[in-house]
Amino acid sequence: MTHEHPHGDETPATSDEVVGLSRVCVEFDGDHVLEDVDLSIRQGEFVALLGPNGSGKTTLVRTMLGLQPHSHGRVALFGHPLSRFRDWQRIALVPQRLPGASSIPVSVWEAVLSGLISPKRRWRPYLRTERAAATQALTDVGLWSKRHERLDTLSGGQQRRVLIARALASGADLLVMDEPTAGVDAQNLASLTTLLAGLHEHGTTIIVVTHELTGIAHLITRAVVLDPNSRETIVFDGPPPVPGHHLHDHVHHHESELGRPGVVELEP
Amino acid sequence: MSLLDFDFMRRALVAAALVGLIAPLIGVFLVQRRLALLGDGMGHVALTGVGLAFLLGTAPIPTAMAAAVAGAFLIEFIRYRSRTAGDVALALLFYGGIAGGVMFASLAPGKAASSLNSYLFGSLSTVAEGDIWALALLCLGVVAVVAVLGRELFAVSLDADIAAVQGIRVRTMSTLMAVLAAVVVVVGMRVVGLLLVSAIMIVPVAAAQQVTRSFRATAVLAIVLGLTASLTGLVGSFYVEVPPGPTIVLVALLSFAVLAVVAVPIRRRRREVR
Numbered sequence: 001m002t003h004e005h006p007h008g009d010e011t012p013a014t015s016d017e018v019v020g021l022s023r024v025c026v027e028f029d030g031d032h033v034l035e036d037v038d039l040s041i042r043q044g045e046f047v048a049l050l051g052p053n054g055s056g057k058t059t060l061v062r063t064m065l066g067l068q069p070h071s072h073g074r075v076a077l078f079g080h081p082l083s084r085f086r087d088w089q090r091i092a093l094v095p096q097r098l099p100g101a102s103s104i105p106v107s108v109w110e111a112v113l114s115g116l117i118s119p120k121r122r123w124r125p126y127l128r129t130e131r132a133a134a135t136q137a138l139t140d141v142g143l144w145s146k147r148h149e150r151l152d153t154l155s156g157g158q159q160r161r162v163l164i165a166r167a168l169a170s171g172a173d174l175l176v177m178d179e180p181t182a183g184v185d186a187q188n189l190a191s192l193t194t195l196l197a198g199l200h201e202h203g204t205t206i207i208v209v210t211h212e213l214t215g216i217a218h219l220i221t222r223a224v225v226l227d228p229n230s231r232e233t234i235v236f237d238g239p240p241p242v243p244g245h246h247l248h249d250h251v252h253h254h255e256s257e258l259g260r261p262g263v264v265e266l267e268p
Numbered sequence: 269m270s271l272l273d274f275d276f277m278r279r280a281l282v283a284a285a286l287v288g289l290i291a292p293l294i295g296v297f298l299v300q301r302r303l304a305l306l307g308d309g310m311g312h313v314a315l316t317g318v319g320l321a322f323l324l325g326t327a328p329i330p331t332a333m334a335a336a337v338a339g340a341f342l343i344e345f346i347r348y349r350s351r352t353a354g355d356v357a358l359a360l361l362f363y364g365g366i367a368g369g370v371m372f373a374s375l376a377p378g379k380a381a382s383s384l385n386s387y388l389f390g391s392l393s394t395v396a397e398g399d400i401w402a403l404a405l406l407c408l409g410v411v412a413v414v415a416v417l418g419r420e421l422f423a424v425s426l427d428a429d430i431a432a433v434q435g436i437r438v439r440t441m442s443t444l445m446a447v448l449a450a451v452v453v454v455v456g457m458r459v460v461g462l463l464l465v466s467a468i469m470i471v472p473v474a475a476a477q478q479v480t481r482s483f484r485a486t487a488v489l490a491i492v493l494g495l496t497a498s499l500t501g502l503v504g505s506f507y508v509e510v511p512p513g514p515t516i517v518l519v520a521l522l523s524f525a526v527l528a529v530v531a532v533p534i535r536r537r538r539r540e541v542r
Contacts, residue, residue: 065433088435100426104300104473107482117423118435122416150481153538170434 016043017079018174018205019064024073026056026063033059034233037073039224043173046196046206046219048240051226056233057209060226061176065093078174089118092167094177097159101151108154108162109147112138115166130169137168142191157188164195175199177208181215189215213240271506279395280459280502284512286407287456287468288498292476292490293414294448295469296483300425306343306446307466309358310453312365313339315462318387319372328387329402332457336450339365344443390461390513392506403455410451413444421445422483459502461513468494468520475524478531493523 019041026034033056041047049057062068064075066082075082078090092115101111112134116126126134138144141161146154151162160180167175180196181189193215200206200219213220217240225236271277298306317335321328339361346357373384386394395403414421423431424441432438449469456465476489501516508515 062429067429067432086435088433091433093430093433095427095430098426098430100300103302104296104425104483104486105477105480106426110483111426114419114423114426115434117419117431119420119437120435122420148481176433 015079017041017076018043018045019207020074020076020079021060021064022074024063024070024075026059026068026070033228034063034070037233039064039234039237041205041207043205044200044203046200046221047208048213048216048220048223049207049209049226050211050213050223051228052211055226055228057226058178060233061178061207061209065091065176089120089170090172091174091176092170092172094163094167094175094180096163096178096182098151098163105150106152107147108138108143108149108151109134111151111162112147112166112169115168115170133171134165134169137165138162140168141165141195155185155188157184157192160184161188161192161195164192168199173203174205175207177206179210180208181210181212193219271503276393276395277506279397279400280392280512281499282400283395283403283455283459284498284502284516285495286403287452287460287465288495289491290407290410291452291456291465291468292472292494293487294410294445294452295473295494296487296490297421297425297445298449299470299473299477300422300483301445303445304470305466307449307453307469309343309362309365310336310339310446310450311457311462311465312362312369313342314365314450314453314457315369315384315387316365316372317369318384318457318462319369319376322376322384323372329399329454329457333450333454335365336453337447340446340450341443344439344446347442348439386461386511387457388461388463388513389511390457390459390464390516392459392502392512395458399458406451406455410448410455413448417441417444459512460498460516461511464513464517467517468498471517471520471524472497475520475527478524478527479534493520497523 017040019039021037021039024034024037025032037060039060049060051057059068063070064077066075066085077085078087080087098106098111100106106114113126113131116130116134135144138147141164143154143158143161143165146158151159154162164177164180180192184192196206196216197219208216208220210216220240223236223238223240224234226233227235272281295307298304314332314336317332318328320326320335321331324331342361343358346361350357370384420431420436420441421444423434423436424438424445428438428442431441452469453462453465456468460468472490472493473486475493477486480486480489497520498516501519502512504519505512505515
């Protein structure tokens with residue numbers, strides 16, 4: 001390579017930048033889902049990507065992870081352009097569920113260990129330290145006693161905790177979570193919140209994609225709001241909402257029926 | 269006279285054991301990815317290979333292998349290209365495979381069309397001496413690939429997106445899975461037959477997963493059931509004088525029914541424990 005910086009004449013990524021998007025466009029059949037998106041997420045941030053269904057928040061996450069091709073712009077992970085990024089064990093995607101675990105029985109333990117699967121471990125069995133990390137992760141989410149159970153027989157909230165343990169076992173320092181609180185009961189929500197707070201304290205970067213901040217509003221350090229009807233994809237990027245204040249013209253947040261603060265909703 | 273005194277029977281037993289072993293091993297991944305019918309389609313495509321072998325006078329196993337592997341690549345290409353129309357496109361490929369097979373075999377000189385039957389439903393007497401070594405090598409290859417790449421195949425079957433974020437090459441693994449299914453189809457072609465070989469990939473897995481709680485246990489039990497079904501089915505067809513394919517599949521289905529009944533009290537007890 002003759003370039004001094006991998007980014008060419010762009011400003012080089014600062015060393016603690018975990019995710020960097022510059023002028024990223026994504027099209028579906030000619031429709032611009034993301035238009036000129038600039039987003040830089042630094043190590044240790046706890047970012048909520050907010051917006052209604054169809055606002056492009058899932059597309060944004062898929063684009064930054066290389067799951068969705070973009071037509072324009074640059075995506076960088078940990079300072080490397082996406083095409084040259086190889087350090088995938090630093091990233092863990094935490095889904096709402098594992099589709100493959102409902103067609104064939106998958107035990108809780110197998111689900112957690114599956115977080116360790118990587119081409120880099122292809123030629124060897126898991127090390128004792130790796131298994132210990134998985135044990136610790138499952139213990140941390142309080143589900144060690146369920147390790148022999150079928151994953152799909154656990155409650156929704158417990159499954160979510162297993163999938164977080166899966167991410168923890170992998171040792172990732174960037175967690176990308178899809179609707180971590182949706183359909184989680186109060187008790188599971190409390191332990192989930194404690195878990196995330198602990199991770200954040202230890203410097204893990206967390207990105208949550210959600211349409212409600214119930215239960216995790218106090219943990220968020222930054223809110224990024226997407227609106228499909230606006231000319232710009234990102235309509236708000238800044239500190240998290242404080243109850244009683246307006247976030248943006250299009251965004252209102254209010255106390256929910258239960259009186260929990262921090263519920264952000266976008267008007268249709 | 270015992271059935272082991274017949275050379276052809278000993279070879280058929282070895283071939284049945286091989287397919288009984290590797291078919292559920294690959295089938296467990298296919299069922300997990302909800303691609304249970306992929307093996308079926310591969311069998312149809314392999315039939316065109318058999319028809320071509322009759323027409324061109326080449327050896328059936330390599331020709332069927334070439335057709336099935338080409339089919340595997342084509343299927344993965346179609347699946348990747350057309351997410352919604354993939355289902356229909358696959359159906360077209362499958363119909364084309366079986367029609368092409370019968371067409372080529374009918375055009376071939378001699379009694380090729382009538383011996384096509386033994387490829388469709390399996391036969392006790394058609395496993396040649398040289399075939400055994402080829403089949404054994406293919407099985408060894410399948411087992412070796414699963415030993416090294418099984419975890420990555422498992423991750424892709426759990427969720428392709430998450431697997432991709434773990435650095436796993438999802439398209440390569442998908443194609444590999446289709447190729448492995450193609451190999452199983454060819455290994456099972458002589459004894460079980462192309463129309464039923466995918467049943468031995470799927471039925472033991474479907475039977476096993478009723479009573480298991482983990483992927484590993486499902487795979488192990490499915491292999492035990494697959495081996496049992498293929499060996500007892502083969503022996504049964506020796507005495508009753510019917511093609512082995514249907515006998516083997518019926519034994520496998522019987523194991524499914526038995527485990528379905530057994531599973532009821534097991535599930536109830538687990539629920540009470542919790």
